[in-house]
Amino acid sequence: MDFSNKVVIITGANSALAAATATLLSSYGAQLILVSSNPAEIKELSDELVKPHVKTPLLITADVTKEEGAKRVERETVNHFGKVDVVVNAAGGMVPDCIQKPDLKAFDENINLNLRSVYLMTTIFARHLMRSRGNIVNIGSVFVDTIFSGHVTYNIAKAGIEYLTKTSALELANKGIRVNCVKPGFTETNVTPKMHKCEDKKPWEDATRMVPLGKLINGRDIAEAIVFLASEQAKNITGTSIIIDGGLALSGTTVIDKIRTAFD
Template sequence: MASNTTAVALPRFADKVVIVTGAGSGIGQATARRIAAEGGAVVAVDMNEAGLQKTVDSILEAGGGSARAVVCSVASEESVKALISGVLSTEGRIDSLVNMAGILRSLPTMETSLDLFQQVLNVNLIGTFLCCREALPALLESKGNIVNAASTSAQFGHPYMAAYAASKGGVFALTRTLAWEYLKQGVRVNAVAPGGIMTPMVVAQGESMGGFDMDLFTHLSRPDGVFGAPESVAAVIAMLASNDGAHMTGEIVKVDGGVHN
C-alpha cells in the first residue's frame, strides 16, 4: 500500500525550463506534475506515448506551469541530441535536467543474458550519461542543475538485480563525478536513491517474481509493509532541482522509508 502525500504548490520553478525523462509513469510522472504545479515549463520525455499524454493532460488540467510531450529513447544518441536541440529551439533554455527514465529486470544472475544486461545499462546508465552530456552546455549557460535516478540497489545488495544494481551504481559514480567536475562552473548534480516505492515498474516486477526466494528480500522492505508513493520522491527531486537545494551537489539522497538506515 502506498503512503499518502500532499504536494504543496510553491513558485520555485517559475520561468524555469525543466526536462523530465521517464515522465510517462511512476516517479518521472509524479515529478513532472510536481514541477509544473510549482510553475515550471516541463518537457516530459518518455517512450510511452500514451503515458506521456496522460501526464501532460493532467498538468494542463491542473494549471500552474506548462508541459509538452516528447517521445524519445534516451538510449539512442541521435534521439537525445534531437531532444536537446528541440528544447533549445522551442523553449530557448534548460534550467534543470531530471533523469528518471529507467527499466528494471529481475532475474537470477545465472539466468541473465548479456543482451538483457546490456539493455538495462543502455537505458539506465548510458541514457543518463547521454542526457547529461548533451544538456550540459545549456546548463552551464543557465547555471542549472541535474537530478539523476540512482537506487538503494546500488549500495545495499538487492538480490536478482545484478543488471539494475550495476546500472544504478554507475549512475551513483557518474553523479559524483559530474558534481565535482562542474562545481566551479556553477552546475549542481545530485541524485535520489529510491527504495520501496510503489510504481508500475516495481509492481510489474513483483508479479513476475513468485518463484524466487522471497526470504532474501526481507531486509529490503519495511516491517509494516508500507511502500512509498512516487510523489514522496518527486518532492525530494523538486527540492534538489530548485534554489532550496542551492548548497547541495554530489549528494545521493535515499528515499526509502528508513529501510536501509
C-alpha cells in the same frame, strides 16, 4: 518553492515517478518538457497537468538511450524555449538477471535503460546548463547500498548512476552546475505480489513488513526530494544522494533478498 521561468526536462515521463514529479513541478510554475518513447502515455500525463494557470508541457517522443534521441530532445527544447534550467533523469527500467544464469541481452538493456540514458543527457545538456547555471537530478536506487540479488546488471547500472553523479558534480562545479541523485526503495507502484527469483521457491512475504517504517514509498515522497534538490533551497548541495526508502536499507542484504520483486 518557485520554479517560475524555469525550464525542466523530465525523461521517462511515462512512469508514475515522473508523473508525480511533473505534477509537483507544475504546481510550482515550472515549464515542463516531458520526454518518453511512448507518445500516448505522455499525452495522457500532459492532459492531466493542463489546468487553468498551468503551462502546457512540451511533449517529445524520443528514446534517450540512443544518442540521436537525446539530441532530438536538445534540439526541440532549445528551439522551443531557448534554454534549460533542470534535467531530471527519470528514464529507467529493470530486467532481472543472475550471475548463475548470464544474460547479455539483460545486461545491455539494464545498462542502456538506466545508465547510458543518464550519461547521454548529462553530456549533451552540460553546455546548456552552464549558461543557466542549472542542475541535474538523477534517479538511482537504494539497492546500491544494500545488494538486491537476482538483478545483477540493474545493480551495476544504478551504482554507475551514483558515480556518474559524483564525477559530474565534481567536474561541473566550477561551471555552476549542481548534480545530485535520489535513491528510492520499494514504492507503491513497483512492488507487486509477483516475485522474481533465480530459484524456484515459495513467494516471499509482503515487502511492507520488511520496511522499518512499515510502509512503502509513494511517488509524491520521491518527487518532493527531486524538487528540493532541483530548487534554490539546495543551492549548496551537489554530488549528494538522498535515500528515500522508509529505512529499507537498514534491514540488510539478507532481508532485502527475501523480497525480490518482479518488474513487468
